[in-house]
Amino acid sequence: MAGATSTQTNAVDTTIKAHEIPTEPSTQQPSPNSRASTAATPEDSEKEVIDSENHTSNQSSVDVTATTPNAAAFPGPSPQDPEASRTKLQTTIIMLSLCASVFLAALDVSIITTALPTISEHFHSNAGYTWIGSAYLLANAASTPSWGKFSDIWGRKPILLIAAGVFFIGSLLAATSVSIGMLIVARAIQGIGGGGLIILVNICISDLFSMRKRGAYFGLIGMTWAFASAIGPLLGGVFTQKVSWRWCFYINLPITGTVAIALFFYLHLDNPKTPVWDGLKAVDWFGSLLIIGGTLMVLLGLEFGGVTKPWDSATVICLIIFGIVVAGLFVLNEWKFARYPVMPLRLFKHASNVAALGVCFCHGFVFISASYYLPLYFQAVLGATPLLSGVYLLPFALSLSLTSAITGVFIKKTGKYLPPIYFGLVVMTLGFGLFINLPRKATWSKIIIYQIIAGIGVGPNFQSPLIALQTLVKKADIATATATFGFTRNLSTSISVVVGSVVFQNEMQKKSAELIKALGSSVALELSGGSAGASVDIVKDLPAAGREVARDAYWGSLRIMWIIYVAFAALGLAISFAIGQHVLSKEHETTKVGLAEQEKLRLEAKRAKKATDVEAGVPVVQANGEGEKALA
Numbered sequence: 001m002a003g004a005t006s007t008q009t010n011a012v013d014t015t016i017k018a019h020e021i022p023t024e025p026s027t028q029q030p031s032p033n034s035r036a037s038t039a040a041t042p043e044d045s046e047k048e049v050i051d052s053e054n055h056t057s058n059q060s061s062v063d064v065t066a067t068t069p070n071a072a073a074f075p076g077p078s079p080q081d082p083e084a085s086r087t088k089l090q091t092t093i094i095m096l097s098l099c100a101s102v103f104l105a106a107l108d109v110s111i112i113t114t115a116l117p118t119i120s121e122h123f124h125s126n127a128g129y130t131w132i133g134s135a136y137l138l139a140n141a142a143s144t145p146s147w148g149k150f151s152d153i154w155g156r157k158p159i160l161l162i163a164a165g166v167f168f169i170g171s172l173l174a175a176t177s178v179s180i181g182m183l184i185v186a187r188a189i190q191g192i193g194g195g196g197l198i199i200l201v202n203i204c205i206s207d208l209f210s211m212r213k214r215g216a217y218f219g220l221i222g223m224t225w226a227f228a229s230a231i232g233p234l235l236g237g238v239f240t241q242k243v244s245w246r247w248c249f250y251i252n253l254p255i256t257g258t259v260a261i262a263l264f265f266y267l268h269l270d271n272p273k274t275p276v277w278d279g280l281k282a283v284d285w286f287g288s289l290l291i292i293g294g295t296l297m298v299l300l301g302l303e304f305g306g307v308t309k310p311w312d313s314a315t316v317i318c319l320i321i322f323g324i325v326v327a328g329l330f331v332l333n334e335w336k337f338a339r340y341p342v343m344p345l346r347l348f349k350h351a352s353n354v355a356a357l358g359v360c361f362c363h364g365f366v367f368i369s370a371s372y373y374l375p376l377y378f379q380a381v382l383g384a385t386p387l388l389s390g391v392y393l394l395p396f397a398l399s400l401s402l403t404s405a406i407t408g409v410f411i412k413k414t415g416k417y418l419p420p421i422y423f424g425l426v427v428m429t430l431g432f433g434l435f436i437n438l439p440r441k442a443t444w445s446k447i448i449i450y451q452i453i454a455g456i457g458v459g460p461n462f463q464s465p466l467i468a469l470q471t472l473v474k475k476a477d478i479a480t481a482t483a484t485f486g487f488t489r490n491l492s493t494s495i496s497v498v499v500g501s502v503v504f505q506n507e508m509q510k511k512s513a514e515l516i517k518a519l520g521s522s523v524a525l526e527l528s529g530g531s532a533g534a535s536v537d538i539v540k541d542l543p544a545a546g547r548e549v550a551r552d553a554y555w556g557s558l559r560i561m562w563i564i565y566v567a568f569a570a571l572g573l574a575i576s577f578a579i580g581q582h583v584l585s586k587e588h589e590t591t592k593v594g595l596a597e598q599e600k601l602r603l604e605a606k607r608a609k610k611a612t613d614v615e616a617g618v619p620v621v622q623a624n625g626e627g628e629k630a631l632a
Contacts, residue, residue: 086208090266094208095217097262098201101164102221103228104252104259105194108136108171109493110232110371114386115245117379117536122245123180130303130501130533133372135184137497138299139191140198141490142292145342146283147196148203148483152340153279155271155593156204157263163196164260168253170194175249190249198225199486202463203479206470207269207591212415212584215467219408222462223401229367230397230455233375234390241387270593282598284338290330291342295491297323302498340598343484347473353481355578356469357488359421362572363461364492366432369500369565370396370454373558374435376504380536380554382442395451396458403459415584417467420460425573428457432569435562440555457569471582475591476600500561501533507557508532518549527553 086094112119112132120128151159170190177183205217239247301319305311334341348354374396378389407420431454439446466485473481508528515524519542526535527550539550 085268091208093262093266095220097259097266098204099220099224100255100259101160101197102201102224104167104255105140105197106225106228107232107235108190108194108249108252109133109140109368110229111236111239111248112232112245113372113375114233114237114379114389115240115248116533118240118386119183119245121537123183125180126535128180128184130498131184132180132187133497134299134303134494135187136191136194137490137494138295139188140195141487141494142295143192143195144199144487144490145291145480145483146288147199148479148486149283149340149342150279151200151203152479152593152598153272153282154274156200156207156269157267157271159196160200160204160263160267161260163193163200164256164263165193167193167197168256168260171249171252171256175246175253186249195486195490198490199483202466202482202486204267204269206478206482210586211467211470212412212586215411215417215463215584216408218463218466219405219411222404222408222459225462226404226459227397227401229371230393230400231390233371233393234387234397237385237387237390241385270591272593272597282340284333284340284342287330287333287338287342290326290333294323294326294330295494297326299323299494299498302495302502305502340602342480343487344477344480347477347481347484350472350580351578352580353469353472355575356465357485358575359425359461359465359572359579360469360485360488361492362568362575363425363428363458363465364489365496366428366565366569366572367458368493368496369561370432370435370451370458372497373500373504373561374451376533376536376554377438377558380539381438381440381551381558383540383551392447393451395448396455399452399455400459401455403456404462407460407462407464411464411467411584416581417464417584418579418581420464421468421576421579422573424457424460424464425569425576426457427453428461429566429569429573431455431457432562433566436559436566438555438559438562440552461572465579467584468579468582471584472580476597478591479593496565499564503561503564504557505532507560508553511553511557515549515553519546532557 116128116132119132120126147159147163167190170186170188170193173186174183174190177186201221202218205214205221208214209217235251236245236248239245239251297319301316301323304313304319305316309315331345334343335345348357371393374393375386375389378384378392379386382392384392403424407424410420411417431450434446434450434453437446438450466482469481469485470478512524512528515527518524519527523538523542523546526538532554539547539554542550
């Protein structure tokens with residue numbers, strides 16, 4: 001099956017290039033499954049494509065499989081059904097490998113949270129406390145849209161293996177870093193690879209399984225992501241306390257290598273074998289640079305504001321304003337200039353899609369805060385070691401992992417994704433609201449129950465909004481929609497870490513006067529503003545009275561920070577009511593990729609817009625005929 005698919009696709013890519021669209025009429029009899037006859041005039045071809053566009057535009061939510069009369073007469077899997085060609089053993093190996101990929105990429109977000117104080121102290125860098133984490137998250141977010149488009153051009157498998165290779169190199173460099181600068185660069189390389197792993201796993205699952213079945217597999221991936229993100233602080237604490245913080249990165253090497261080998265032999269998806277140079281010319285490099293630059297400028301402005309520079313300083317204002325301007329240029333580029341945009345604006349045509357992405361943003365923004373700042377609460381306020389702070393986070397980890405898996409099964413059985421979205425957001429808002437009341441002293445009943453409630457709320461929304469998004473996009477747009485979803489989540493986590501850090505540091509800065517009075521100016525300087533997160537180890541060595549003052553300051557600052565996250569959880573709940581419920585089909589067919597498929601999609605979108613303009617009475621300028629012929 002895989003071989004046949006590959007042969008067909010190779011033939012298409014060899015004979016039909018984006019710049020070699022046939023323009024001469026053909027006398028060959030079209031096949032029954034042809035999308036448009038090659039013997040038709042340009043006007044007839046355009047009409048057939050528009051008719052096909054109108055006929056299929058609303059079918060993505062049911063994912064209908066094209067069948068022949070024979071297929072209808074003899075019930076069974078469609079000859080195009082990719083699930084029919086795989087054994088249970090192959091599916092198991094593929095899913096284990098994909099889960100391991102997500103586990104590693106998600107683990108590297110949180111495994112360093114308990115190791116950060118030690119790493120910052122090792123390199124004598126206060127700035128490293130924020131940027132060791134932010135470098136990974138920022139690179140992860142900025143690279144995600146490009147990975148999705150790469151897979152549309154060159155195929156899922158080769159791009160997934162390249163992402164694994166980039167992640168491997170970044171992990172090796174991070175583990176052997178000799179300076180804080182080298183570590184931050186290595187973390188950025190890790191983030192680029194990790195972004196590819198996470199998004200390509202979701203894209204592969206969309207290609208491997210039907211809309212209805214993929215709910216269960218998305219639930220499994222969500223459980224893996226959630227468990228890795230929450231168990232990371234525990235592993236980081238073990239490595240930091242028992243071996244070395246460098247093992248937070250060494251652990252990735254053998255697992256990444258094993259996963260790459262397994263996927264090389266067992267993952268079989270459509271492979272267009274696109275020539276490298278042709279593919280490179282088709283990539284929207286300008287759009288990718290714009291989105292990376294805009295994201296960097298906004299986050300740098302947020303990072304500097306109120307900590308290293310005043311909010312009204314020229315540096316902060318310029319970074320934020322120019323970042324927003326560059327983001328606007330990115331939208332303009334995707335709308336008017338990009339031939340194959342990394343984030344096509346047609347994805348935002350439906351209010352339900354926009355709402356699903358909004359829920360994704362709010363969920364990621366809130367979720368990452370628990371993995372990142374609960375360990376800080378355990379260490380700075382309760383005096384826990386890095387290892388114990390990871391153990392204390394287990395109620396959150398286990399509860400969200402369980403509810404993520406249950407949600408996947410629920411969606412597979414019922415075909416409904418809205419109830420888990422609503423339930424999760426309500427409970428998440430409640431759980432993070434309870435975090436504001438986390439005790440100053442160790443009251444374990446509250447600490448455990450609050451985490452369980454928050455975890456139950458977080459779990460259902462790892463993948464439910466993605467399914468809601470995929471129901472309203474065409475099959476050919478699944479990869480870009482999934483990449484946009486991943487970009488939204490990664491961007492939200494990047495912004496969340498910076499915003500949480502800014503709020504926390506600003507609150508600690510406000511307490512500098514009382515810290516100076518109790519501890520003296522030198523110690524107070526270490527615990528104020530940007531130095532607070534990296535100076536947790538100082539607290540335990542203070543005299544008893546001074547230690548209590550410092551812990552009170554940390555506790556009060558974290559309480560203010562949790563209020564921000566509760567507000568975003570409530571915002572996500574409000575947005576969720578705009579998401580629509582659609583049918584999830586149990587049928588599936590092979591997803592074709594490559595430049596020829598991208599050109600077909602571009603022409604269909606262009607003709608659909610032309611038809612819409614004609615209906616609206618908008619004057620249409622006649623094209624010169626280049627590229628207007630329908631592809632067979």
